[in-house]
Amino acid sequence: KAGVTQTPRYLIKTRGQQVTLSCSPISGHRSVSWYQQTPGQGLQFLFEYFSETQRNKGNFPGRFSGRQFSNSRSEMNVSTLELGDSALYLCASISGGNTGELFFGEGSRLTVL
Amino acid sequence: AQRVTQPEKLLSVFKGAPVELKCNYSYSGSPELFWYVQYSRQRLQLLLRHISRESIKGFTADLNKGETSFHLKKPFAQEEDSAMYYCALTNAGGTSYGKLTFGQGTILTVHP
Numbered sequence A: 001k002a003g004v005t006q007t008p009r010y011l012i013k014t015r016g017q018q019v020t021l022s023c024s025p026i027s028g029h030r031s032v033s034w035y036q037q038t039p040g041q042g043l044q045f046l047f048e049y050f051s052e053t054q055r056n057k058g059n060f061p062g063r064f065s066g067r068q069f070s071n072s073r074s075e076m077n078v079s080t081l082e083l084g085d086s087a088l089y090l091c092a093s094i095s096g097g098n099t100g101e102l103f104f105g106e107g108s109r110l111t112v113l
Numbered sequence B: 001a002q003r004v005t006q007p008e009k010l011l012s013v014f015k016g017a018p019v020e021l022k023c024n025y026s027y028s029g030s031p032e033l034f035w036y037v038q039y040s041r042q043r044l045q046l047l048l049r050h051i052s053r054e055s056i057k058g059f060t061a062d063l064n065k066g067e068t069s070f071h072l073k074k075p076f077a078q079e080e081d082s083a084m085y086y087c088a089l090t091n092a093g094g095t096s097y098g099k100l101t102f103g104q105g106t107i108l109t110v111h112p
Helices: none
Strands: A005-007 A010-013 A019-024 A031-038 A042-050 A053-057 A064-068 A074-078 A087-094 A102-104 A108-112 B003-005 B010-014 B019-021 B024-026 B031-038 B045-049 B072-074 B083-091 B106-111
Touching: A005 A087, A019 A087, A019 A108, A031 A074, A042 A064, A042 A074, A074 A087, A102 B045, B003 B083, B010 B019, B019 B106
Parallel strands: A010 A108, B010 B106
Antiparallel strands: A005 A019, A019 A074, A031 A042, A031 A087, A042 A053, A064 A074, A087 A102, A087 A108, B003 B024, B019 B072, B031 B045, B031 B083, B083 B106
């Protein structure tokens, strides 16, 4: 089974621009979560989607948004980029049933200049 | 507010020595606790969850609700245990496991 795939793996943007990151979950997984990882704040929850609906949202400004498509693929968007948005963005898909296991992708590393 | 605290950023032990990675949490409801691990050049992955009560790769973790702790232990550390370890929690009563609160992580180094 292919793992969680995130694209692009690396990207550089400048302040004020926007960015879209993509995540393809493991086949059959309907739930996708996004996390921001930084050296200072660690891993912080952004949002979770299940069957195209946002199920949970973390404490991030409205510049951070996401969506999920009918094939369970998910995208997150950050508008009006700030220097502090530089981070590794991790996507995780969640197995069915009640195992509670998150399967993480390798992440998209965003650098904002 | 829920919080997970891992007091040690770095932990070094010698091969064969016991190792304990500390995790304390604060949560008003009924938590479900996990340990995730990230080996060098690998993805973050689940090591164990308290509800399954399993021993994975020789590691165990016991949930102590009185002390609000979920320490990870292994009696004899191996060099391949060197990795970053994250303690995480979610709401046991919820329907979603996608929202985890992570600790800051502990880098474990096992010396030969």
